[in-house]
Amino acid sequence: MRLSRWLVPSLYILFLLLPIYWLVNMSFKTTNEILGGFSPWPKNFTIDSYVEILTNPVWYNGYISSISYVIINTVISVSFALPAAYAFSRYRFLGDKHLFFWLLTNRMAPPAVFALPFYQLYSAIGLFDTPWAVALAHCLFNIPLAVWILEGFMSGVPKEIDETAYIDGYSFPRFFVRIFMPLIASGIGVTAFFCFMFSWVELLLAKTLTSVAAKPIAAVMTRTASTSGYELGLLATAGVLTIIPGAIVIWFVRNYIAKGFALGRV
Amino acid sequence: MTKTWNNRAWFLVLPVLLLVAFNAIIPLMTVVNYSVQETFGNNLFFFEGVKWYEDVLTSERFHDSLFRQFLFTGIILLIEVPLGVAIALTMPRSGPWVSVCLVLMALPLLIPWNVVGAMWNIMALPDIGLLGYGLNALGIPYNFTRQPISAWFTVVLMDVWHWTSLVVLLAYAGLRSIPEAYYQAAKIDGASRWSVFRYIQLPKMNRVLTIAVLLRFMDSFMIYTEPFVLTGGGPGNATTFLSIDLVKAALGEFNLGIAAAMSIIYFLMTLLVSWIFYTLMTRGDEQ
Numbered sequence: 001m002r003l004s005r006w007l008v009p010s011l012y013i014l015f016l017l018l019p020i021y022w023l024v025n026m027s028f029k030t031t032n033e034i035l036g037g038f039s040p041w042p043k044n045f046t047i048d049s050y051v052e053i054l055t056n057p058v059w060y061n062g063y064i065s066s067i068s069y070v071i072i073n074t075v076i077s078v079s080f081a082l083p084a085a086y087a088f089s090r091y092r093f094l095g096d097k098h099l100f101f102w103l104l105t106n107r108m109a110p111p112a113v114f115a116l117p118f119y120q121l122y123s124a125i126g127l128f129d130t131p132w133a134v135a136l137a138h139c140l141f142n143i144p145l146a147v148w149i150l151e152g153f154m155s156g157v158p159k160e161i162d163e164t165a166y167i168d169g170y171s172f173p174r175f176f177v178r179i180f181m182p183l184i185a186s187g188i189g190v191t192a193f194f195c196f197m198f199s200w201v202e203l204l205l206a207k208t209l210t211s212v213a214a215k216p217i218a219a220v221m222t223r224t225a226s227t228s229g230y231e232l233g234l235l236a237t238a239g240v241l242t243i244i245p246g247a248i249v250i251w252f253v254r255n256y257i258a259k260g261f262a263l264g265r266v
Numbered sequence: 267m268t269k270t271w272n273n274r275a276w277f278l279v280l281p282v283l284l285l286v287a288f289n290a291i292i293p294l295m296t297v298v299n300y301s302v303q304e305t306f307g308n309n310l311f312f313f314e315g316v317k318w319y320e321d322v323l324t325s326e327r328f329h330d331s332l333f334r335q336f337l338f339t340g341i342i343l344l345i346e347v348p349l350g351v352a353i354a355l356t357m358p359r360s361g362p363w364v365s366v367c368l369v370l371m372a373l374p375l376l377i378p379w380n381v382v383g384a385m386w387n388i389m390a391l392p393d394i395g396l397l398g399y400g401l402n403a404l405g406i407p408y409n410f411t412r413q414p415i416s417a418w419f420t421v422v423l424m425d426v427w428h429w430t431s432l433v434v435l436l437a438y439a440g441l442r443s444i445p446e447a448y449y450q451a452a453k454i455d456g457a458s459r460w461s462v463f464r465y466i467q468l469p470k471m472n473r474v475l476t477i478a479v480l481l482r483f484m485d486s487f488m489i490y491t492e493p494f495v496l497t498g499g500g501p502g503n504a505t506t507f508l509s510i511d512l513v514k515a516a517l518g519e520f521n522l523g524i525a526a527a528m529s530i531i532y533f534l535m536t537l538l539v540s541w542i543f544y545t546l547m548t549r550g551d552e553q
Contacts (some may be wrong), residue, residue, distance in 0.1 A: 003321060005356050005358070006512075007356075008352065008353055008356040009353060009356055009357050009358075009367055012371070012430075012434075013352050013367065013370050013371065014271075015427065016370065016371065016373065016374055016427065016431070017370070017388075018396065019350045019385050019386060019389045019396075019427065020373070020385070022385070022388060022389050022395070022396050023385050023388060023389075024475065026388055034313050035396060036397075037393070037394060037396070038393065038394050040396070076285075079286060080281050080399050081280050081282060082280040083279075083281070083282075084278055084279045084281070084282040084283075086278060087275035087276075087278035087279050087300065090269060090270070090275070090281070091269055091270055091271070091272040091276040092269045092271045092272070092277035093271070093274075093276055093279075094273055094276070095272045099279065099283070101544055103282070103286060103542065104544065105536075105537055105540060106286055106289070107484070108484045108488075108536050108537070108540045109290070109488075109490035109536070110293060110487070110490075110508075110509055110512075110529075110532060110533065110536065111490070111509075111517075111533075112488065112490055112508075112509035112512045112513050112529075113297065113512070113529040113532060113533050114293050115498060115513065115516070116296075116516050116517065116522075117293030117294075117296035117297055117519070118289075118291070118293055120296065121292055121293055121296070135287075136288075136289065137289060139285055139286065140286065140289040140290060142285065143282055143285060143286055147282060147361075155435060159496055168500070195408050197375060197376050198334065200376065200378060201376065201377065201378045201379050202373075202378075203378060203380045203491045204490055204491060204513075215376075218378045218379075218380045219380065219381065219545070221381070221384065222380060222426070222495070232388060235384055236384075236388060238381075239377075239384055239385055240380040242378050243376070243377050243381070246373070246375075246376025246377065247369075247373060247376070249376070250372050250376060251300070251369060254365045254369050255365065260287070
């Protein structure tokens, strides 16, 4: 029993890390060595691929545009969702349940359904190939998720706090920013984490809505893989570098992750 | 919590409503529009009624990708949910290792989906990948670009790798909310490990597990990028799931009518299942 308590999670983590190790392994090899045959670790250790990616604007601009639309999206999603989540957690109003369900259905809409119409819509309003297009498009699934998570956290705050603040003469905006938001700070952090995560990993819409100027790193990878032959080393390095921002963000919210995954409701 | 009836709350919801409606309703109407019209180029459209819907619903190709989609979703739900719960049960409840475990387990969730596909592609290459080379060295013939069975095995393994952590984290969050007193009471009563699980842990995880199944169902039902990068839907059509087929029809073959009708059918299916789940979930809340 004691042994299995350690064994199962350790084996699982080993299974999770193996493909990541393999990717890191590839990223330190030369293309010739990769294609030369199977080797469990790099024999001619090289950081050429890392140098290439960090000095070539085609590559590093991909990272910059990815990070910029992810940040814009996170800010928009959280700030729009905050008042809405408050309304859902505190008040009943005409059509509230239907509205909440309708919001959730958008989290469930397959992006493939929306790819083509989004392309036309964002071309028509002149945002095509800007980070704003991707950031706004990702709101489709991130805002419903943000409302859902924040609503859970807000429902955990007793209503008496609102009432006391109003009696003390606080106006709604002042109460919300000065008293309420600090109370659900961890909830806001977790929500921002989820928005970051789902915007960072999505590719289909991001690729459809950009062509040259705002191309996300994930799309640069697919293009490079097809035009300049199959440069596995570069591809692996770019992959390793896309894991890093996520890992940093996880580290910041590590103490809230478990609660955040329960959407604040347990 | 009792909520006050206040229709002015609509003003707080309005910004979200406008932004999501802009993103959801205009594109959806575009799709509906395409799904009932025929075009011969030059932006000339002719009303076609439900012809495309009939075409899609009777086409062998749609039935096949729908079947593959349900098979895939079924397999990964059957593997990921029990596995995730089992891992969550064996995880330490407190201590310095919890954070490390959680961070490492959440890592696959934050890798862009095409990188997940590329990563497993590199991992599964028969001559130089760890998985492909390993299996072949063990004497198991494995080549995911040639054999449908190998391709399915790789796609399922990739999804288990990618998403089991979500179930683990949700289940773990549910487990942590159980007060220590419950376990002590069970110990005094001499409850077996199984009855602790069946009568204390499982009911407490009920809600988060519903969320887990809901999220896994939805996300696996719209899976596109990972199998597309890994296998490209092949070999043949062996791993062409609904989204891959849809994008193929819309952007590859430019069959706008067919693609739009497929989108609507696809969307209505997800909507129906989400509605069932949502009703089950909110009914659980009221009890």
